[in-house]
Amino acid sequence: MGSNPTPSAKLQRLLRRGLFNFGPDNLVMSGLFDNLGFALAVTAPIMLMLAMGVLLARWRIINDAFIDAGSRLAFNVLLPVLLFLIISKTRFEQTANLSLIVVGVGGTLLAFFVMELIAKRLVEPAQDRGVVVQGAFRANMGVIGLAYAVNAYGETALAASSLYLGMVTVLYNVLAVITLNRSLNRHRSALSTLKSIARNPLIIGIVSALPFAYFETPLPQLIQQTGQYFAQMALPLALLCTGGSLSLDVLNLESRNAMTGTLGKVLLSPALLTVTAYLAGLRGMDLGIVFLMASAPTAASSYPMTRAMGGNAPLAANIIVLTTIGSVFFTTAGMTWLRSWGLL
Numbered sequence: 011m012g013s014n015p016t017p018s019a020k021l022q023r024l025l026r027r028g029l030f031n032f033g034p035d036n037l038v039m040s041g042l043f044d045n046l047g048f049a050l051a052v053t054a055p056i057m058l059m060l061a062m063g064v065l066l067a068r069w070r071i072i073n074d075a076f077i078d079a080g081s082r083l084a085f086n087v088l089l090p091v092l093l094f095l096i097i098s099k100t101r102f103e104q105t106a107n108l109s110l111i112v113v114g115v116g117g118t119l120l121a122f123f124v125m126e127l128i129a130k131r132l133v134e135p136a137q138d139r140g141v142v143v144q145g146a147f148r149a150n151m152g153v154i155g156l157a158y159a160v161n162a163y164g165e166t167a168l169a170a171s172s173l174y175l176g177m178v179t180v181l182y183n184v185l186a187v188i189t190l191n192r193s194l195n196r197h198r199s200a201l202s203t204l205k206s207i208a209r210n211p212l213i214i215g216i217v218s219a220l221p222f223a224y225f226e227t228p229l230p231q232l233i234q235q236t237g238q239y240f241a242q243m244a245l246p247l248a249l250l251c252t253g254g255s256l257s258l259d260v261l262n263l264e265s266r267n268a269m270t271g272t273l274g275k276v277l278l279s280p281a282l283l284t285v286t287a288y289l290a291g292l293r294g295m296d297l298g299i300v301f302l303m304a305s306a307p308t309a310a311s312s313y314p315m316t317r318a319m320g321g322n323a324p325l326a327a328n329i330i331v332l333t334t335i336g337s338v339f340f341t342t343a344g345m346t347w348l349r350s351w352g353l354l
């Protein structure tokens with residue numbers, strides 16, 4: 011019997027077989043899988059939480075009353091508390107990232123005007139154009155966008171994206187009223203729009219925290235600890251309720267208008283905002299925040315606004331469901347591609 015091969019002989023044999031071939035092709039594949047793994051770490055937990063919300067609703071463990079109450083609790087209390095705590099503990103210079111805010115506002119306006127042009131050519135009847143445009147540019151940043159950013163970069167992203175979220179949310183509301191008014195020939199006064207913006211709980215939470223960040227005033231320990239209990243519930247509850255509120259019964263894959271709004275949201279808007287951010291010199295986490303916030307699906311609030319203004323509510327609901335499903339896949343692909351180019 012021959013002697014057992016030495017470890018070095020085994021290694022040489024494996025190398026000859028190509029099992030440890032770290033040539034250019036294998037290195038490329040290794041990098042691709044690393045980037046894909048990072049992207050899935052950002053989006054997969056969101057997808058699972060949304061899917062769990064859908065399943066819990068189907069199993070009737072949570073019902074419409076729970077979803078309604080939980081959504082109001084998350085939006086009106088938990089998310090504002092989360093943003094308030096993060097911003098109040100962050101240096102004002104980190105929160106007030108002017109270049110990030112300018113890119114968010116400029117990119118959103120660009121996406122809005124481009125979608126207005128597309129809707130004018132592709133969307134019929136004309137009354138549906140505002141619903142499609144709103145669905146394409148108005149992202150669910152407060153829940154899914156924040157969850158994406160936290161998964162990617164941790165709590166640092168919350169502080170960096172908070173004022174961005176507040177300013178762009180204000181713009182969302184103004185532009186939504188403009189496009190719906192024009193397509194529906196309805197009129198909502200500027201004063202009522204300003205009132206709704208001023209009463210937005212997320213904006214209240216962000217603005218009220220800015221003095222604490224600016225003057226570096228620490229919160230009492232009791233308030234911090236109590237607030238943490240609220241904050242820790244915010245994103246999980248919001249995601250569960252978002253998933254539970256999704257109804258696959260409204261899906262209409264043959265609706266050209268719904269597909270136009272969906273493709274505008276999951277492809278066009280993220281692309282326009284990301285290119286704007288890149289040209290403005292943003293890289294790393296800042297570029298990632300812009301991409302992830304823009305990649306979030308259509309905001310759920312677009313449905314009640316459309317319905318209240320007499321628009322095509324089923325179309326709005328269809329776009330919300332389609333973009334929520336599509337967002338996970340396109341965001342994963344986008345994150346993988348951006349990381350492969352070393353931009354994130």
